[in-house]
Amino acid sequence: MVTFKYLFQFETGNQEKFWARSESAEPVIGGSVTAYLTFDDAINNTHSGTAIVAKLLPPLPKTNLPLYCVGLNYRSHAKEASINIPVNPPVWTKPAAALSAPNEIIPVSRFCASHLPDWEGELVFITARECRDVSPEEAPSYILGYTVGNDLSCRFFQLPEQSGGQFFYAKAFDKFAPIGPVLASPDTFYETRSTASLVTRINGEVKQNTVIQNDMIFTPEHVLSWMSQSTTIPAYTVVMTGTPAGVGIFQKPRQLLKDGDEIEIEISGLGTLKNQVRFEEGQDSIM
Template sequence: MDNFKYIFQFQTDSRERFWAKCDSPEPVLGISVTAYPAFEDLVENRHSTTAIVGNLLPPLPQMNLPIYCVGLNYRSHAKEASGQLSIPAHPPVWTKPAAALSAPNESIPVSRFCASHLPDWEGELVFVTSRECRDITPEEASSYILGYTVGNDLSCRFFQLPEQSGGQFFYAKAFDKFAPIGPVLVSPDTFNEGKATASLVTRINGEVKQNTIIQKDMVFSPEQVLSWMSQSTTIPAHTVVMTGTPAGVGIFQKPRQLLKDGDEIEVEISGLGTLRNEVIFEDGQDSIM
């Protein structure tokens, strides 16, 4: 594949799936583009056709792999926990199942069970691996990163309480559609041009909740995270890694500000675009703690 800047995956109105390149991190819906039936076709520049962009899909070559997640990777997030959390010696890692994946602009259906157990947001920088790796060093890791995008590690905070899940994070974050990702995949070279000053901003209904300079706040770099994950562990090509969240999540607001039915979440990262999703409480909500 020629060096790309921005690529995205989409469906047409007839639900055919395609990949395409674009000139910015914000693909335009409703336009005609040169499209490829599969990621491999885009890579090889073969089987191109013309298609009209209907709705965006996650910009991921594989959508059936577990999604890796990292916790406590921003100094500001550990600090806002008021002593409940501390920065560990190594990145805490867990996964979300593939069923957690959801698309840019997709309405996230939240069951009554989830809506009633402290639903919260986490804007995150995401990277995708380019090839299989195992036992790599941080210095080697950059050559295994295909690109970067934006994610939201939606969480039910109640199940993160030590007395509920023994301090484990998986159950609180593994619900269906709780990992929206997109809108585009940005090449490392393109993202690196502005990485030193890149900011992460999360808005709820237009109000800023999270706002940080990623490199100044992040504890473990993507390369350090991928190296740590790969020790004695085979990481498949096209694995998604959500790299943690900064201060400003709802559970630590005073008073708590948790997600409500109809809330629109926007996660914007400089150079990577804006991920937008609305949460819909399909069956209502019981009283939150």
């Protein structure tokens, strides 16, 4: 297998879908690239042509799988939420319909807009092959690469008095999992992993800013090992590894998402995931 630095998936103006290899974590819309029809072609650098990038897509070989998510995986976030750090990482899933693309406008229904919509910048990894009962030592060989994600959430439904403090319902809404812009190989991300920072900006204002390795509790390898115990994890599964302090619900006063807000999540060596939220049906006050 030929190694890669970055891969991204895109659509042309004719809505044809291709993959591309890149030396940069920031693909250029409108740029002409060497295009591969399939993910395997891009990995192996075979059967290429030329195409113009019109629209970025999630950098995932499969988009019909549930996404796994981890909660309370940053010390700073557990502290701001006043929650004790658990012995094991809390894990839940988002449905495949939650997936959305870089630069995509996220349509937020009136129902979601009215129930404390919030952001969560996250480091994401993608599994390379099917796995089960993986040890932490084996886990690196099951990781295909890394990217950036946003675990959008409606905080109202996480309140203990509303839904028992659960995670799934608050986060499983359509388009509530933007992913991208690129998939970085493990070797590429490891070049910056020890010092990589995660920064979330809302309309240009920094809300989250941490050095991942100094703040994260359970490493990606630990997470993959834990979630695979007695559970078959398909190849190309998305795993969102948690968020640091700075989410809107714990700002003083609360600073939740508003119609038209621009969200940028940047991770060193992985590029910047950009999305806008649009409250197309308006918003009701629940306060």
